[in-house]
Amino acid sequence: MTKIKKIEVDKNKCIGCGTCAALAPEVFELDKNNKSTVKNTSNAKLETIKLAADSCPTKAIKIETE
Ligand code: SF4
Numbered sequence: 001m002t003k004i005k006k007i008e009v010d011k012n013k014c015i016g017c018g019t020c021a022a023l024a025p026e027v028f029e030l031d032k033n034n035k036s037t038v039k040n041t042s043n044a045k046l047e048t049i050k051l052a053a054d055s056c057p058t059k060a061i062k063i064e065t066e
Contacts, residue, residue, distance in 0.1 A: 004044050006064040011035045013060035020052040020061060028052065036060070 007027065009020075016034035020027075026043045028036050046065070053061035 002046055002065045004041060004046055004049060004063060005066040006062075007038045007041050007044065007049060008062045008064075009036045009038060010060045010062065013058040014056075015058055015060075017057060019055050019057070023052040023055060024048045 009028070014035045016030060016036070018030060018036075020036050021029050024044070027038060027040060027049060029039050031037045046063075049061075049063055053059075053063055
């Protein structure tokens, strides 16, 4: 099974639309500046994270797998 090594949000690209947090609330949340942050990767399911990354309108989410 592919494991997630790292999830990163490029805050310069994030426009705070909230899509990633809606799709994967256990992983992403919006910070006080309305930018997405990764709060927890341990419960992250690769398919869900991929969906969130693909759904990001500015492609701000990068996933590294091992
Ligand atoms: S989907 Fe992309 S632009 Fe929208 S909040 Fe998440 S990282 Fe930011």
